[in-house]
Amino acid sequence: MQNTLIAKVENKPGVLNRVASLFRRRNFNIESLNVGRTENPDVSRMTIVMEGPDVDARKVEANLYKLVNVLDVQDVTNQPAVIRDLALIKVKSTPEHRAEIANLANIFRAKIVDVAPDSVIVEIAGTEDKIEGLIELLLPMDIVEMVRTGQVAMLRGEAPGIRHTPGANGNNQPKHYKK
Amino acid sequence: MKKTGAEIVLECLVREGVEVIFGYPGGAIMPVHDAMLRYPIHHVLTRHEQGAAFAADGYARASGKVGVAIATSGPGATNLVTGIATAMLDSSPIVCFTGQVPAHLLGGDAFQETDVTGITLPITKHNYLVTRAEDLAQVIQEAFFIARSGRPGPVLIDICKNAQLDEVEFEYPEDISLPGYRPPSHADPAHLEEAVKLIAEAKRPVILAGHGVQMSGATAQLREFSEKTQTPVGMTLLGLGSLPASHPFSLGMMGMHGNAYCNQAIQNSDLLLAFGMRFDDRVTANLRTYAPRARKIHIEIDPSEVHKNVKVDVALIGDLKTILNDIAPLLDPGDHEEWLEQISEWREESEARDILSWPSEEKLHSAHVVQDFWQHTGGDAIVTTGVGQHQMWAAQYYNFDQPYRLITSGGAGTMGFGLPSAIGAWFAHPDKEIWTIDGDGSFQMSLPELATAVQEGANVKILILNNNFLGMVRQWQEFFFDKRYAATPLTGPDFMKLAEAYGVPAKRVSERKDVAAAIEFARNTPGPVVIEYLVEEEDSVYPMVAAGADLDDMIRRPITKQKTAPAD
Numbered sequence: 001m002q003n004t005l006i007a008k009v010e011n012k013p014g015v016l017n018r019v020a021s022l023f024r025r026r027n028f029n030i031e032s033l034n035v036g037r038t039e040n041p042d043v044s045r046m047t048i049v050m051e052g053p054d055v056d057a058r059k060v061e062a063n064l065y066k067l068v069n070v071l072d073v074q075d076v077t078n079q080p081a082v083i084r085d086l087a088l089i090k091v092k093s094t095p096e097h098r099a100e101i102a103n104l105a106n107i108f109r110a111k112i113v114d115v116a117p118d119s120v121i122v123e124i125a126g127t128e129d130k131i132e133g134l135i136e137l138l139l140p141m142d143i144v145e146m147v148r149t150g151q152v153a154m155l156r157g158e159a160p161g162i163r164h165t166p167g168a169n170g171n172n173q174p175k176h177y178k179k
Numbered sequence: 180m181k182k183t184g185a186e187i188v189l190e191c192l193v194r195e196g197v198e199v200i201f202g203y204p205g206g207a208i209m210p211v212h213d214a215m216l217r218y219p220i221h222h223v224l225t226r227h228e229q230g231a232a233f234a235a236d237g238y239a240r241a242s243g244k245v246g247v248a249i250a251t252s253g254p255g256a257t258n259l260v261t262g263i264a265t266a267m268l269d270s271s272p273i274v275c276f277t278g279q280v281p282a283h284l285l286g287g288d289a290f291q292e293t294d295v296t297g298i299t300l301p302i303t304k305h306n307y308l309v310t311r312a313e314d315l316a317q318v319i320q321e322a323f324f325i326a327r328s329g330r331p332g333p334v335l336i337d338i339c340k341n342a343q344l345d346e347v348e349f350e351y352p353e354d355i356s357l358p359g360y361r362p363p364s365h366a367d368p369a370h371l372e373e374a375v376k377l378i379a380e381a382k383r384p385v386i387l388a389g390h391g392v393q394m395s396g397a398t399a400q401l402r403e404f405s406e407k408t409q410t411p412v413g414m415t416l417l418g419l420g421s422l423p424a425s426h427p428f429s430l431g432m433m434g435m436h437g438n439a440y441c442n443q444a445i446q447n448s449d450l451l452l453a454f455g456m457r458f459d460d461r462v463t464a465n466l467r468t469y470a471p472r473a474r475k476i477h478i479e480i481d482p483s484e485v486h487k488n489v490k491v492d493v494a495l496i497g498d499l500k501t502i503l504n505d506i507a508p509l510l511d512p513g514d515h516e517e518w519l520e521q522i523s524e525w526r527e528e529s530e531a532r533d534i535l536s537w538p539s540e541e542k543l544h545s546a547h548v549v550q551d552f553w554q555h556t557g558g559d560a561i562v563t564t565g566v567g568q569h570q571m572w573a574a575q576y577y578n579f580d581q582p583y584r585l586i587t588s589g590g591a592g593t594m595g596f597g598l599p600s601a602i603g604a605w606f607a608h609p610d611k612e613i614w615t616i617d618g619d620g621s622f623q624m625s626l627p628e629l630a631t632a633v634q635e636g637a638n639v640k641i642l643i644l645n646n647n648f649l650g651m652v653r654q655w656q657e658f659f660f661d662k663r664y665a666a667t668p669l670t671g672p673d674f675m676k677l678a679e680a681y682g683v684p685a686k687r688v689s690e691r692k693d694v695a696a697a698i699e700f701a702r703n704t705p706g707p708v709v710i711e712y713l714v715e716e717e718d719s720v721y722p723m724v725a726a727g728a729d730l731d732d733m734i735r736r737p738i739t740k741q742k743t744a745p746a747d
């Protein structure tokens with residue numbers, strides 16, 4: 001099973017290193033980790049996907065909160081969320097094959113974004129399943145190269161994610177500490 | 180007002196109430212040492228940076244304040260590492276400053292550059308690399324706050340040389356904004372009620388008191404809880420002193436070398452109340468068979484410790500003292516006479532086996548030395564230790580009645596901790612009696628700090644239990660490796676001559692009848708004193724729970740050698 005967590009972190013140098021180091025040290029197996037900017041220039045957002053039968057999301061969340069730069073963690077696994085992954089797939093293709101690839105891309109609402117004499121690059125965004133589906137069909141045509149961004153996730157509407165350790169980051173306390 | 184970065188460091192330290200810093204100078208930190216001369220802060224020159232970190236740790240534990248260590252870049256910084264890891268595993272609040280090459284040289288392998296923030300990332304609560312003098316005041320204020328609040332721990336600040344030298348406008352920040360760092364204080368009231376229900380239903384409750392009791396200042400609350408609910412209290416190594424050893428509800432230490440009756444009580448309990456402890460493997464032994472019939476309530480400030488080793492029924496996340504205050508009015512008086520009776524029986528059986536009831540004519544036993552030492556210091560000394568058998572004997576036979584009287588490396592088990600942490604403790608309490616109980620191995624790891632003690636006139640007494648072995652490892656070899664004593668026989672120097680070379684008065688004792696006189700000699704001689712006890716070489720610490728065994732499956736002291744009537 002896949003677990004997906006969203007972590008909001010301070011946008012400061014070294015924060016990604018702290019998170020990565022934590023995962024290594026605590027032996028958390030990460031399937032993908034995506035970091036990006038947000039609506040707030042001081043905040044970055046991580047989407048963390050973990051795969052495996054005994055992923056303990058609570059444990060991961062509680063450990064993330066040990067990092068001073070982690071602002072908020074939510075578990076969006078099985079929650080109403082939009083989850084997207086983007087892939088670029090370079091496929092071997094002689095001019096005769098192009099139409100077939102274009103056809104497949106169309107069905108998956110993917111795009112051909114580059115055409116070279118003997119290859120094309122297909123771009124596809126979507127859920128894991130959808131991307132896996134296209135990859136399966138492209139495999140026989142000889143995939144030369146592929147890159148995936150890892151998933152990004154956003155909850156729908158006002159729905160909150162799951163917080164396994166309420167109060168972990170003093171959620172019920174004032175935001176600014178006075179000494 | 181314009182100030183150099185180095186001056187800003189000192190300005191901030193003064194405002195944090197820092198009076199003493201333990202450190203070692205070098206090129207990349209020279210501006211800070213230079214500025215120190217103009218501020219009312221005493222710098223203690225240790226003989227190794229590791230000693231500085233240990234001393235800062237000892238100071239922190241003895242004073243309840245933040246300890247400060249300082250070192251230069253490169254090797255100076257890496258020499259701090261073991262001390263930082265030690266503080267991390269024992270949640271001890273220290274702030275370490277290190278010098279760093281100028282910012283424009285970072286990453287270029289300049290002379291004495293090491294990536295110390297990278298190296299210490301997993302062994303600090305937080306760390307900083309400061310490249311601009313403007314950032315110093317904010318960072319230092321945050322560092323002290325982070326070090327001492329929540330679950331305390333070490334924080335490191337690596338300061339580029341240019342940031343120490345540059346002159347900038349100094350303004351002390353009014354308050355701290357750490358949006359990602361908000362330690363919890365009160366627990367969820369709903370969880371409190373669940374806990375109260377379990378407490379009311381319990382017939383055989385046991386409190387497990389950890390370091391958190393002392394760190395949150397909850398010793399009075401613990402005592403009140405224990406007395407009201409009639410619940411006996413077992414303590415972790417770092418929890419010793421949470422409840423006075425002389426209190427009738429004290430079960431003493433739990434775990435690998437804990438009291439047998441304490442471990443038996445835990446294994447037979449129907450409710451464990453874990454207060455500020457983390458179910459370390461040294462206290463649980465085999466997790467699969469740990470307290471099998473007990474429900475568990477865990478009060479803990481660090482949510483990542485909850486359900487980590489032991490799944491609990493109720494978790495109260497927050498500050499222990501706050502939570503115990505919140506829960507106190509909800510508790511009904513308990514009555515567990517039968518249970519306490521049962522524990523008394525186990526206790527009597529334990530005491531009958533105890534080495535204290537052994538004869539003391541032939542050999543000098545470390546346990547006897549510690550027992551006599553306890554009596555002669557009225558149980559009131561601050562005792563630091565190295566790591567090994569002597570550490571366990573200190574824990575077992577010095578009956579700690581007050582918090583922070585035992586200062587020892589628990590989580591990391593770092594040899595060499597004893598003398599430097601005693602020096603640190605002396606700076607926190609120059610008025611108190613400070614002793615280190617050290618092994619001959621552990622002492623030799625930090626013996627250069629004898630000169631530090633002499634230079635500072637530190638009134639620390641060094642009690643060496645010399646068994647000519649790395650005793651604890653030897654014990655494991657005896658029990659689990661067919662007595663193959665690989666790399667454990669240890670030749671020491673002549674400690675009397677060594678002490679003399681340092682100008683330190685010293686005495687050597689090999690018989691029990693002289694134990695007390697030597698202690699009195701040390702107490703009546705100002706400044707550092709070395710007392711060496713030549714103890715039984717192949718003595719072992721009992722009881723012992725072998726690694727992976729069940730908590731109540733203990734190797735006990737062989738009963739055959741025992742005398743029936745207790746010796747005086």
Ligand SMILES: Cc1ncc(C[n+]2csc(CCOP(=O)(O)OP(=O)(O)O)c2C)c(N)n1
Nearest residue numbers: 567568569592594618619620621649650651
């Ligand atoms: C820095 C460090 N190195 C190695 C060890 C492993 N170790 C644990 S106890 C011990 C022996 C300690 O000998 P000593 O200080 O003489 O004390 P004793 O056990 O004889 O009382 C050793 C080597 C350790 N805990 N710390």
